[in-house]
Amino acid sequence: MKISGVDIRPGNILEYEGGIWKVAKIQHTQPGKGGAYMQVEMKNLQDGRKTNVRFRSADTIERVRLDQKEFQYLYTDGDSLVFMDKDTYEQINLPTDLLGDAAAFLQDGMDVTLELWDEKPISVALPEQVEATIVEADAVVKGQTASSSYKPAVLDNGVRVMVPPHIESGTRIVVDVYERTYVGKAG
Known part of the structure; x- marks a missing residue:
């Protein structure tokens, strides 16, 4: 399906120069002189290369459905x-x-x-969130009662995340896979 250069959005998969590219970021620019264009940052899904390309509204590009x-x-x-x-x-x-x-x-x-x-x-x-067990958690620092204070912990898969002070070693928690952040206790 062909789309105009100004209709490109983050997450779109495009066929460009013989490869398959995923759009990471876009920036619509309207210079004082000349026509508007879309500055597009893309990553090649086959070999991992990144590139920045300018598409004008008159340009068309093939959008790929996976x-x-x-x-x-x-x-x-x-x-x-x-x-x-x-x-x-x-x-x-x-x-x-x-x-x-x-x-x-x-x-x-x-x-x-x-x-x-x-x-x-x-x-x-992967699923957005997974359950994991904490195998190592730092001790709570006395007097550290602010609700926004977090302490480092190590999960059973070796990943380090920041958790609230009341979470102890052996606790099963829910973790956001892509942000690597604590979501809550497993239920």
């Missing part, structure tokens, strides 16, 4: 992750770096959404 399919995470095999198609039970291996920092939050049997382009997986989306 197929989404549910998969289940099975296990890690070296530096690749093994997922199973929930419909066909077919297994596929994907490189760990496709997930980036979110890979630390993968749990056995977790359902994930793979985005496919031409039947090739190009991104993996």
Whole structure:
């Protein structure tokens, strides 16, 4: 589907110069002289390159629709992750770096959404929030009663997050996967 250069929005997937790009940021600029344009920061979903491109309103670009399919995470095999198609039970291996920092939050049997382009997986989306157990939490500093004070803690997957002072080691909490922040106690 072709769209105008000024209709580009963050999160759009675009076909540009033979590659598939995800729009990260946009800035609409209207200079005093000349026509308005959209400054677009994009990341290549195939090789991870980033670029900045100017699109004028007269420019058209192909917007790509990705197929989404549910998969289940099975296990890690070296530096690749093994997922199973929930419909066909077919297994596929994907490189760990496709997930980036979110890979630390993968749990056995977790359902994930793979985005496919031409039947090739190009991104993996984990659930927004997961439950994890705190294995190490700093002691509360006496007199630290301000409601906004947080202390560092280490989760069972090795990730460090800031938690409220009343949370202790052994507590199960809910964590935002992409922000790496404490959401609440697991319920």
